[in-house]
Amino acid sequence: MKAARYHGVRDIRLEEISEPVTGSGQVKIRVHFNGICGSDLHEYFHAPMMSPMTPHPLTGVTVPVVLGHEFSGEVVEVGPAVAGLSVGDKVAVEPTVNCRRCAACLAGSYNLCREIAAVGYSWPGGGGLGEYAVVDADHCYQLPAGMSTREGALIEPLAVALHAVRRGEVQADHAVAVHGAGPIGIGVFLTLRAYGVDNITVIEPSAARRAAIEAVGATDIIDPTASDVVAELRERTDGAGVARSFDTGGAPATFLNAVRSTAARGRVVVVAVHQRPVEFNPTEILFGECEIVGSIAYCHDYPEVIDLMARGAFPYDSWVQTVPFEDVVTVGMEALRNQTAIKILVDMTNLS
Numbered sequence: 086m087k088a089a090r091y092h093g094v095r096d097i098r099l100e101e102i103s104e105p106v107t108g109s110g111q112v113k114i115r116v117h118f119n120g121i122c123g124s125d126l127h128e129y130f131h132a133p134m135m136s137p138m139t140p141h142p143l144t145g146v147t148v149p150v151v152l153g154h155e156f157s158g159e160v161v162e163v164g165p166a167v168a169g170l171s172v173g174d175k176v177a178v179e180p181t182v183n184c185r186r187c188a189a190c191l192a193g194s195y196n197l198c199r200e201i202a203a204v205g206y207s208w209p210g211g212g213g214l215g216e217y218a219v220v221d222a223d224h225c226y227q228l229p230a231g232m233s234t235r236e237g238a239l240i241e242p243l244a245v246a247l248h249a250v251r252r253g254e255v256q257a258d259h260a261v262a263v264h265g266a267g268p269i270g271i272g273v274f275l276t277l278r279a280y281g282v283d284n285i286t287v288i289e290p291s292a293a294r295r296a297a298i299e300a301v302g303a304t305d306i307i308d309p310t311a312s313d314v315v316a317e318l319r320e321r322t323d324g325a326g327v328a329r330s331f332d333t334g335g336a337p338a339t340f341l342n343a344v345r346s347t348a349a350r351g352r353v354v355v356v357a358v359h360q361r362p363v364e365f366n367p368t369e370i371l372f373g374e375c376e377i378v379g380s381i382a383y384c385h386d387y388p389e390v391i392d393l394m395a396r397g398a399f400p401y402d403s404w405v406q407t408v409p410f411e412d413v414v415t416v417g418m419e420a421l422r423n424q425t426a427i428k429i430l431v432d433m434t435n436l437s
């Protein structure tokens with residue numbers, strides 16, 4: 086079968102490899118669509134952060150590995166001891182793999198597993214950039230009738246966004262700022278809207294990204310290159326600052342602006358990988374007793390995302406585009422890095 090395998094920095098190869106074998110408790114999926122993630126860009130352009138260069142402690146996998154963790158497809162084979170899934174079912178895959186025995190796993194917070202692995206980085210059964218992938222059946226979520234597999238491939242990044250909103254403990258009457266309108270920022274915005282939050286300000290320097298989030302309903306948008314973000318957010322809240330801030334941008338300015346414009350006893354949610362350290366004096370959170378929390382991946386969030394998606398909460402025409410498999414690196418990775426695209430799905434349905 087065809088697959089895009091990660092060998093190292095600037096080394097993703099489109100290769101012909103053997104199909105993964107379906108084991109007990111597993112299903113084989115014919116992949117339909119796979120989204121390229123910011124973390125894939127990091128692996129390709131910067132350094133392996135998720136891809137194991139030595140055997141992964143949980144799965145034993147070492148690069149090269151089939152990339153792709155944001156995917157959907159159709160079940161084509163059902164292994165022994167699988168209940169509730171049949172050939173022909175359309176599914177979205179929750180790619181994180183956990184040990185089920187560390188303290189975090191036992192407490193139910195499987196996204197915080199000490200030995201976490203992921204389909205698409207450290208999993209032996211292939212990933213979303215392969216024609217077929219084998220995954221544990223309990224990582225598959227059936228798409229409801231009428232939901233396309235194109236939408237199905239967006240469930241993973243939207244689950245990252247929804248988890249961040251849950252970590253924010255946002256209430257409908259909160260003033261909220263979303264720093265960054267990439268895929269996660271857009272997902273956070275749409276989830277907040279679905280939760281009934283009206284007072285949302287989005288901060289985004291790219292004109293294309295501002296237009297994309299405006300197209301899905303954002304009305305209060307600040308260009309940080311043209312105005313003082315902290316002053317503007319304070320002015321919009323009678324000096325108090327916003328109750329909740331989301332750093333989805335992962336730049337020093339997005340983090341610092343978020344901290345400095347958050348109200349007393351407010352909360353900042355960091356849901357972005359920062360490439361470099363931020364110079365920050367913790368005294369800044371002392372006087373307002375502000376909280377800063379992290380949010381990683383998702384934990385029991387897929388069903389709610391699927392439910393909201395089925396109700397039309399996640400329009401995606403303005404921010405998602407599709408490329409053929411052959412163009413995954415040359416067009417896909419490059420366009421995301423140059424910010425000429427916001428979210429790219431790789432169409433795996435007609436591999437030549």
Ligand SMILES: [Zn+2]
Binds near residue numbers: 122123124154155241
């Ligand atoms: Zn991702």
Ligand SMILES: [Zn+2]
Binds near residue numbers: 201
């Ligand atoms: Zn664990």
